[in-house]
Amino acid sequence: MRLASFNVENLFNRAKAMNLESRSEGKPVLEKFAKLNELLAEDDYSDTLKQRMINLMIELGLEKSDEGPFVILRQNRGGLVKRPRTGGLQIVASGRTDWVGSLDLIQAPVDEEAMRNTARVMMDLQADVLAVVEAESRPALSAFNTGIVGGLGGIPFAHVMLIDGNDSRGIDVGLMTRESVSIGQMRSHVDDRGTNGQLIFSRDCPEFELLLPSRERFLLLVNHLKSKGFGTPAASSARRRLQAERVKAIYEELRGQGEKHIAIVGDFNDTPDSQALDPLLKGTDLRDAFEHPSFDDGGFPGTFGSCTAANKIDYLLLSPELFEKVTAGGVLRKGLWPGVRPKRWDVFAEVTKPVEAASDHAAVWVDLDI
Structure with missing residues (x-):
């Protein structure tokens, strides 16, 4: 059985701000969007709070219209803002219950060739079980599976599953399997909370029971841990460590129940030497x-961007029993931009410029004799 994990990134639409040529351009937009949404959720809008909201709206291009270049303010019933003819903005609501609507990120289609290259990666992987990271929804993932993978001549996966997580941008983790591997029971951890009452997972840590032709029981946990892109490095690292500690606890609970074949996979957004991942990588018997x-990294230790050791952030962690069943493994970089001076690895002929890359991440895979 081939198990793989791939941060698909370019699947269908995504926030327009995330499609900018440079991530540094989109990051401030996303941070301001998140902060304004946080303020809009307050029960009472003080004068100070209103001014902060107005400042953020202006910075997001909402001074003259409900639609800015990257975000849209939907005022369905009850007014949040007024725009006097003399100019400027006024917050007329006194709290969240005074108006009905939302602040949303404007979506934009990704480059079509990038989308097709994402499908080509999936086809080349030939995985029986594929964990996907940064997929929008089950309908979108299912449509991509049949319309794009199938449209390019690939064999669509028989089973597609995705449970909505905590990310308001619709960046979730999911699963695709072949006919021979059906999906059994599922368990979500979307509501797991820390001692401070806050949600632990940025998306979710779903548990999928996989029913194999051999009748062996296989449990797969798919993760996308807190990124380094937003918030301070210390806060982001602390959040990833909290998530890693919770994943460790889930794993140990399953081991305590007698489960032997467990894999924890996905984009962990940190390197093997990071303290944030210590609970998983050093505090359990899981093996990378x-x-x-028999694992071939293709001459590059990383899985993201330039694939240096500092960019090893995608993982296939296996219980000891599964690790013993590994017969081969590797990193598929054919959809990842290789650079030009020099070209680091071979890619699809259709990847001629960075915007056409399937993802900023390589896909990782392992063959298991199970």
């Missing part, structure tokens, strides 16, 4: 598939 003698 990259450490197996």
Whole structure:
């Protein structure tokens, strides 16, 4: 059985701000969007709070219209803002219950060739079980599976599953499997909370029971841990560590129940030497598939961007029993932009410029004799 994980990134639409040529351009937009949404959710709007909201709206291009270049303010019933003819903005609501609507990110289609290259990666992987990161929804993932993978001549996956997580941008984790591997029971951890009462997972840590032809029981946990892109490095690292600690606890609970075949996979957004991932990488008996003698990293230790050791952020963690069943493994970089001076690895002929890359991430895979 081939198990793979891939941060698909360019699947269908995504926030327009995330499609900018440089991530540094989109990051401030997303941070201001998140902060304004946080303020809009307050029960009472003080004068100070209103001014902060107005400042953010102006910075987001909402001074003259409900639609800015990257965000849209939907005022369905009850007014939030007024725009006097003399100019400026006024917050007329006194709290969240005074108006009905939302602040949303404007969506934009990704480059079509990038979308097709994402499908080509999935086709080349030939995975029986594929964990996907940064997919919008089950309908979108299912439509991509049949319309794009199938449209390019690939064999669509038989089963597609995705549970909505905590990310308001619709960036979730999901699963695609072949006919031979059906999806059994599922368990979501979307509501798991820390001691401070805050949600632990940025998306979710779903548990999928996989029913194999061999009748072996296989449990797969798919993760996308807190990124380094938003908030201070210390706060982001602390959040990832909290998430890693919770994943460890879930894993140990399953081991305590006698489960032997467990894999924890996905984009962990940190390197093996990071303290944030210590609970998983040093505090359990999980083994990284990259450490197996039969695993071929293609001459590059990383999985993201330039694939240096500092960019090893995608993982296939296996229980000891699964690690013993590994027969091969590797990193598929054919959809990842290789650079030009020099070209680091071979890619699809259709990847001629960065915007056509399937993702900023390579796909990782492992073959298991199970």
